[in-house]
Amino acid sequence: xxxxxxxxxxxxxxxxxxxxxxxxxxxxxxxxxxxxxxxxxxxxxxxxxxxxxxxxxxxxxxxxxxxxxxxxxxxxxxxxxxxxxxxxxxxxxxxxxxxxxxxxxxxxxxxxxxxxxxxxxxxxxxxxxxxxxxxxxxxxxxxxxxxxxxxxxxxxxxxxxxxxxxxxxxxxxxxxxxxxxxxxxxxxxxxxxxxxxxxxxxxxxxxxxxxxxxxxxxxxxxxxxxxxxxxxxxxxxxxxxxxxxxxxxxxxxxxxxxxxxxxxxxxxxxxxxxxxxxxxxxxxxxxxxx
Amino acid sequence: xxxxxxxxxxxxxxxxxxxxxxxxxxxxxxxxxxxxxxxxxxxxxxxxxxxxxxxxxxxxxxxxxxxxxxxxxxxxxxxxxxxxxxxxxxxxxxxxxxxxxxxxxxxxxxxxxxxxxxxxxxxxxxxxxxxxxxxxxxxxxxxxxxxxxxxxxxxxxxxxxxxxxxxxxxxxxxxxxxxxxxxxxxxxxxxxxxxxxxxxxxxxxxxxxxxxxxxxxxxxxx
Numbered sequence: 107x108x109x110x111x112x113x114x115x116x117x118x119x120x121x122x123x124x125x126x127x128x129x130x131x132x133x134x135x136x137x138x139x140x141x142x143x144x145x146x147x148x149x150x151x152x153x154x155x156x157x158x159x160x161x162x163x164x165x166x167x168x169x170x171x172x173x174x175x176x177x178x179x180x181x182x183x184x185x186x187x188x189x190x191x192x193x194x195x196x197x198x199x200x201x202x203x204x205x206x207x208x209x210x211x212x213x214x215x216x217x218x219x220x221x222x223x224x225x226x227x228x229x230x231x232x233x234x235x236x237x238x239x240x241x242x243x244x245x246x247x248x249x250x251x252x253x254x255x256x257x258x259x260x261x262x263x264x265x266x267x268x269x270x271x272x273x274x275x276x277x278x279x280x281x282x283x284x285x286x287x288x289x290x291x292x293x294x295x296x297x298x299x300x301x302x303x304x305x306x307x308x309x310x311x312x313x314x315x316x317x318x319x320x321x322x323x324x325x326x327x328x329x330x331x332x333x334x335x336x337x338x339x340x341x342x343x344x345x346x347x348x349x350x351x352x353x354x355x356x357x358x359x360x361x362x363x364x365x366x367x368x369x370x371x372x373x374x375x376x377x378x379x380x381x382x383x384x385x386x387x388x389x390x391x392x393x394x395x396x
Numbered sequence: 397x398x399x400x401x402x403x404x405x406x407x408x409x410x411x412x413x414x415x416x417x418x419x420x421x422x423x424x425x426x427x428x429x430x431x432x433x434x435x436x437x438x439x440x441x442x443x444x445x446x447x448x449x450x451x452x453x454x455x456x457x458x459x460x461x462x463x464x465x466x467x468x469x470x471x472x473x474x475x476x477x478x479x480x481x482x483x484x485x486x487x488x489x490x491x492x493x494x495x496x497x498x499x500x501x502x503x504x505x506x507x508x509x510x511x512x513x514x515x516x517x518x519x520x521x522x523x524x525x526x527x528x529x530x531x532x533x534x535x536x537x538x539x540x541x542x543x544x545x546x547x548x549x550x551x552x553x554x555x556x557x558x559x560x561x562x563x564x565x566x567x568x569x570x571x572x573x574x575x576x577x578x579x580x581x582x583x584x585x586x587x588x589x590x591x592x593x594x595x596x597x598x599x600x601x602x603x604x605x606x607x608x609x610x611x612x613x614x615x616x617x618x
Contacts (some may be wrong), residue, residue, distance in 0.1 A: 213605065221599035 108149050109176050109205045110258035110389035113289055113314055118209035119147040119375030120314060120366075120396055121178065122387050126151060128158065135166065138384040139173040145174070148205065149351050150291075150377060153180040157217025164194060167203050176365045177202050178260065180393040181237075183212030187238060188246055195237055207260040207291065208233045208282075231278075231285050234259055238286035261287040263304070263315070276307050283311045289378055294320035297339045298368055305372045314374025321362045321380045321390065325349045359386055363393030397426040397518075400433060400510035402441065408486070409448055411507045412456060415483040415499075420445075421463035421497070422504035422507075430524055431490030432510050435462040441488065441509060457567045466493025473501050478545045479504055502504035515546075532602025532609065538590050540581030545603075555597040 112119055122142055127135050130262035142149060149170050153165040167177035179198055181191060198206060208230040214222045228236065236246050240255040279290050285369045290308065295301040295317045308315045322328050325348050328340045344361060351357035366376050380386055402408075412418065422441050428434025442458045448454040459482065464471045466489035473612045475497075479485075484505040487494045490512040514526040529546040535553075545551050549559075549567045551605060555575030559566030561574040582588050600606065 213607070214605075217602075221597070221601055222601040223603075223605045327509075 107145075108258075110288065112147050113258070113374075115365065116314075116374075117206070118370050119314065119316065120145075120212050120391070120394075121148045121150050121375060122146045122384075123377060124149045124151055124166065124170060124175075124384060125155070125382065126161035126163060128160045130161065132169055134162070134384075136169065136173060138281065138387065139170050139175055139360070141385075141388045142391075145388070145396055147375070148176040149180050150178045150182060150207065153182040153209065153211070154185065154217075155180075155182075155306070156212050156357055157184065157219065157222075159212045159217070159219055164201065164203065167198075168201050171202060174196070177203055178205040178207050180207045180209055181233060182209050182272055183226055183230055184211030184214065184224050187225050191228065191233060192245055194237055194353065194380060195240055195255060196251075201241075201290075204256060204257045206237055206282065207259070207262065207329045208237070208287075209262045211250070218241045230261060231281055233291055234261060234282060234285035234287055239312050241286075245341075249340045258288050260289040260291060261285075262342045263290050263292045263308075265335065265337045266292045272304065272307075276306075279308055280311060283313055287313060289374070292318060292373070294318040294342070294379060295338070295365060296320075296341070298372070299364075300337075300339065301369075316375040317369050317373050317378050318377045318379050319362050319365045319390075321378070321383055321386060322348060322358045323381065324354065324358075355383075355386070356389075359389045359393055363395075364389050366390070366394040375389045397429055397515070398492070399426050399513040399516045400432045400490050401513060402432055402437065402488075402510050404509065405444060405448070408441070408445070408507075410448075411484075411486070412445060415456065417457040417481070417483050418486050419459050419461060419479070419482040419484070420486045421466065421475075421488060422460075423466040423487075424462055424464045424494050425467075425489075427489055427493075427510060428462075430518075434446075438462055438488055441486075450485075463489075463493075466490075467496050469496065469500065472496050477503070490495060522558075528605070531600075532606075533599065535595070537580045538593075538595070540585060540587070540590075542574055542577045542581055544574050544578065547572070547577070553598055 108228055124138065151163045151166040156159050163179050167179040170177045204233060210230045214220060214224050218363055237259055239246060239256055240251065241257055243251050243254040245251060263275050263279050266275045292304060292315055301317060305315060325345055328345050331338045332340050346358055347361065348354055378387060422434050422438035422573050424434060431437065439458045442460050444456060445456060466472060467488060479501050484495055484507060486507050486509050488496055488509045494506055494508045515528040515530060516524045517527045519525050526546050528543060531545045544553055544555065548555055549565050550557055556573050560573040560576055563573055565571040565573050579591060581592050
């Protein structure tokens with residue numbers, strides 16, 4: 107079933123993030139894709155997340171499509187101006203990539219090309235508006251297009267740290283839906299109670315919220331995230347479980363799978379993030395009952 | 397200096413419509429030099445506003461005042477005693493001045509009366525042109541004193557591009573090709589060897605692209 111139809115069906119969706127390689131050897135990327143075929147509803151291809159230069163998301167998504175997966179292509183606003191973004195959106199349509207997700211893009215200060223010049227000609231909201239315009243046969247300059255695009259658009263809900271931050275995120279989410287977003291992706295969930303507030307508050311938006319589930323890799327990673335990532339609250343109980351486990355990676359997989367199951371009653375789906383451990387995706391799916 | 401031009405009257409009237417009593421505030425620095433927001437321009441705008449209100453059968457109380465520098469907390473502080481009596485401040489300073497006012501008088505609406513343009517120099521009476529983009533890593537020593545960031549339309553560091561024709565830029569025949577100027581000047585200086593050195597891809601961190609910038613001089617901190 108196409109992604110857009112799946113969303114409309116109201117079923118709980120499972121999406122796997124598939125980061126493109128830093129280079130041109132796609133053998134692992136393809137191998138991971140083969141293991142996911144028929145087991146996830148879609149595969150999200152990030153667009154140089156954390157400003158690390160990688161193989162193009164458009165190309166990555168095309169490779170996944172060839173492998174029989176339903177790709178969602180991320181477009182960041184950091185690296186391209188409105189001409190390039192629109193041009194690549196047209197390209198996506200021609201390549202048969204219909205699922206597009208807008209992100210602002212992390213600052214170049216976070217990546218591996220620190221001296222790069224960021225673009226940010228458009229914000230994610232303006233990008234959604236532009237993409238919606240292409241679906242209506244018109245570009246941002248008001249010029250008619252030869253044929254229209256047909257996209258299922260999505261947007262990201264950024265992290266928040268307090269109730270004021272949450273209200274800002276909710277306003278952004280509302281604006282994204284107004285601009286055409288049919289799904290929203292929330293940041294990694296470690297605190298179900300905190301996420302439940304977002305889930306409740308976004309219910310009236312009428313589009314599914316997909317919660318991210320990040321596979322923790324180590325105690326160090328959990329502690330680092332608690333200290334450095336806004337709004338991240340990984341409990342001491344979870345950290346202790348990893349620390350005391352005889353097989354720590356297996357325990358991390360178990361924790362991720364439990365989170366997936368717990369989220370089933372709270373939101374529209376999950377996005378599995380493995381931060382380079384794509385080889386573990388089948389285990390998480392298995393443990394979560396998929 | 398920072399250059400500016402006054403905003404269209406219709407926009408200013410739109411801001412003013414909701415108020416009865418405003419402080420129209422000029423700045424004695426850059427905007428005075430480029431005839432956009434000094435004492436004289438404060439007087440002209442005050443008259444224009446009053447006339448426009450009278451025409452509509454309304455009245456707007458306007459207090460005219462000009463600070464030495466609106467971008468300097470020391471001078472902005474002098475408004476502290478009188479600011480309460482105004483509904484809003486209509487600032488004729490550049491964006492730096494408007495934000496200094498907004499930061500100091502947090503509950504007072506502040507409106508910009510000018511559109512801040514660029515860091516430029518006077519070419520002749522009544523003409524200013526962009527000369528510096530504040531990129532934070534000056535290359536003028538290698539480019540004959542002509543800036544490729546501020547004066548090349550594409551901000552390229554190894555020009556000219558294919559759009560340079562007879563010393564002019566493709567975007568407008570009235571715009572000089574910065575790289576033609578650079579070449580001519582290096583030739584005159586006998587330093588065309590500088591042109592043959594390929595400049596590396598620019599590190600944009602020192603420019604605005606690295607995020608909002610700040611200068612902290614430890615030796616001057618009190």
